């Protein structure tokens with residue numbers, strides 16, 4: 398096998414209605430043996446992803462997937478083989494899963510998957526399953542009271558689980574004091590917050606991670622120091638060059654923009670959904686559509702290989718226009 402021909406694998410993240418995922422233990426004697434996996438297997442010559450998925454799930458679990466959408470495509474080089482995991486999220490299936498090859502099965506909550514031993518290629522899949530389908534970006538306001546009030550109203554609505562805190566006009570002590578109030582509010586609701594700014598500052602201020610704008614991303618040679626596996630690193634990208642850089646530094650999620658026309662950058666050229674899809678498929682991590690997006694676009698973004706949408710409008714409950 399040459400490096401230009403990775404082994405294509407259909408991988409199924411099968412969900413039940415309690416947001417648990419079905420995992421199986423790989424037999425000891427096979428590649429990555431003994432580790433947990435998402436059911437699936439090699440795409441045979443002449444098969445497409447869908448036919449391979451249906452065959453593998455029948456052979457391994459005796460179920461028929463009924464409703465599913467593409468989650469992500471991952472290229473990974475193990476020392477002994479290159480794989481391309483074509484990951485699908487299965488929402489509905491017929492039948493009751495059984496380990497047809499004698500493999501142990503388990504339903505696991507998304508939030509506990511990271512505690513188990515999976516093949517190294519699986520990390521972005523597990524990240525994707527724990528990340529929500531929308532990212533709230535805060536409006537660029539200067540008044541801490543208005544921001545705090547908007548945040549409280551937004552958190553009370555309960556629809557946001559991940560926030561990119563982007564207030565470029567707030568600095569120094571004012572930002573530090575505000576974060577000291579914001580972080581406990583988010584924690585109490587189980588909401589994660591990424592500070593758009595300097596990675597060191599994000600850690601000092603107790604954020605759950607950092608969001609890198611395209612300029613900061615371009616300057617980095619590696620994942621920012623001090624951000625461990627529990628922290629998240631997000632990045633803004635606009636093209637294939639940005640995406641490569643995001644992969645290089647091990648970003649956990651990317652925001653791809655501008656997908657559609659946006660009030661924030663009026664008149665700027667847009668990518669459109671087909672270009673978004675090309676980029677999302679190369680991302681190697683969950684990709685969100687940004688630019689002119691509202692929650693009504695979540696399904697469209699997912700149909701195009703995205704994790705969901707990011708934006709201010711439709712998510713933030715409070716004044717959003719610059720003050």
Ligand SMILES: Nc1nc2c([nH]c(=O)n2[C@@H]2O[C@H](COP(=O)(O)OP(=O)(O)OP(=O)(O)O)[C@@H](O)[C@H]2O)c(=O)[nH]1
Nearest residue numbers: 406408427428429434435436437438439480516518519
């Ligand atoms: N099914 C599956 N394979 C994975 C995962 N992660 C991962 O790196 N792989 C790799 O993808 C390849 C697919 O393998 P597989 O052993 O499931 O293939 P298969 O069902 O067709 O098995 P067979 O050829 O023994 O019949 C293996 O090299 C495996 O290590 C995962 O989560 N699920």
Ligand SMILES: [Mg+2]
Nearest residue numbers: 436437438439
């Ligand atoms: Mg298999």
